[in-house]
Amino acid sequence: MLSLFRYHGKAEKDLARYINNVFGFYPHNITLYQLAFTHKSVGTKKLNGITISNERLEYLGDAVLSSIVAEYLFKKFPTKQEGFLTEMRSRIVSRASLNKLSMKLGFENMVMYAKSHDRHAQFRSIGGNAFEAFTGALFLDRGYNFTYKIIVDHIILIHLDLDDIEKNDTNYKSKLLEWSQKEKHKVEFKHIGTKGDGFQKLYMIQVVVDDKEYGQAADFSIKGAEQLASEKTWHQMEEESQDI
Numbered sequence: 396m397l398s399l400f401r402y403h404g405k406a407e408k409d410l411a412r413y414i415n416n417v418f419g420f421y422p423h424n425i426t427l428y429q430l431a432f433t434h435k436s437v438g439t440k441k442l443n444g445i446t447i448s449n450e451r452l453e454y455l456g457d458a459v460l461s462s463i464v465a466e467y468l469f470k471k472f473p474t475k476q477e478g479f480l481t482e483m484r485s486r487i488v489s490r491a492s493l494n495k496l497s498m499k500l501g502f503e504n505m506v507m508y509a510k511s512h513d514r515h516a517q518f519r520s521i522g523g524n525a526f527e528a529f530t531g532a533l534f535l536d537r538g539y540n541f542t543y544k545i546i547v548d549h550i551i552l553i554h555l556d557l558d559d560i561e562k563n564d565t566n567y568k569s570k571l572l573e574w575s576q577k578e579k580h581k582v583e584f585k586h587i588g589t590k591g592d593g594f595q596k597l598y599m600i601q602v603v604v605d606d607k608e609y610g611q612a613a614d615f616s617i618k619g620a621e622q623l624a625s626e627k628t629w630h631q632m633e634e635e636s637q638d639i
Contacts, residue, residue, distance in 0.1 A: 410505070417500055418549050420537075427452070427532035434508035434521050449528035456531030459539070461488055463530075463546045471557070486560050487551075491622060493523030499554055502526065521615070567625035571602070581605050584621050602628040 399421075402408045407425050414428060415421050422428050435448035464484050472480065486492060497503075506525045534542045551557075568584075575582040583603040590597040590613065597613040600620040610627025614620035 413501070413505060418545055420541075420545065422532075422536055424536050427536050428529065431456075431528035431532040432502075432506050432525060434506055434525070436509035437507050449525060452528035452531035452535075453524050454531070455534065456527035456529065457488075459534045459542060460527060460530045460546065462539075463543050464488055464551075466543065467547055467551060483557070483561065486565065487555065489566060490523045490619065491565055492560075493526050496550070496554060497522030497526045500526070566622070567629045568622050571625045571629060575604070584624070586617065587611070600624045604628065604632070 399408045399411060401421075402411050402425055407429070410428060410432070411421055411425055430447070431449050431452050433448050435450055437448075439447045461484065464487050465480070468475075468480050468483055472483075502522050502525050506521060508521055530542065530546065533545060537545075571582055574580070581604070585601045585603055586598065587601045588599045590599065597615060598617045598620045599611065599613045600617065600623075601611045602609045602621075602624045609631055610624040610629075612620050612623035612627060614623055
């Protein structure tokens with residue numbers, strides 16, 4: 396087992412200690428993980444204008460995580476058909492699921508990003524990205540087999556309830572659209588404004604059902620705002636005893 400003595404400076408040691416406490420291993424290349432926890436809002440720019448942040452690791456981690464979850468589900472459910480496996484994988488690696496997972500893991504205290512006034516609202520939009528970037532860093536540092544074991548042993552088996560995931564669909568936008576198509580209702584996602592600029596820009600979305608205004612939400616991505624507004628709308632309609 397590696398020790399903290401191989402890391403230089405308090406920041407490296409704190410990060411290595413956190414990774415070991417949560418995931419049960421010490422990194423070989425700590426720089427990869429530092430990059431994974433660096434949001435583009437605080438990334439440094441090179442002479443060619445490229446921002447050094449976790450975006451490339453996020454891209455890699457997205458593919459690796461999807462592959463690991465697919466393999467795990469394939470082995471876990473040997474009699475289930477492709478449609479079931481695809482839907483389960485989609486729910487597990489959804490942005491909403493990864494955002495909630497990142498909060499459980501304490502990523503909020505590890506990710507470096509430009510702080511806004513609403514810290515928790517901002518973090519919801521970057522926590523899942525950071526988890527994907529972490530997966531990419533882990534893959535580059537230790538390879539696929541090691542990454543598979545970490546994700547399965549320390550994420551899936553500890554933090555995910557597959558029975559609950561199978562029974563409950565948390566993609567409220569998808570649920571809302573399916574309901575509207577089935578029951579012949581008109582659903583619109585209206586972009587009603589923005590707040591801030593640059594990396595601090597919030598997109599505000601209003602859900603309108605049959606010309607009636609429902610849930611309103613803001614997020615640092617339009618898709619994120621649509622999901623949050625859809626969730627508010629769904630619960631509001633449930634309270635109104637709508638047939639959903």
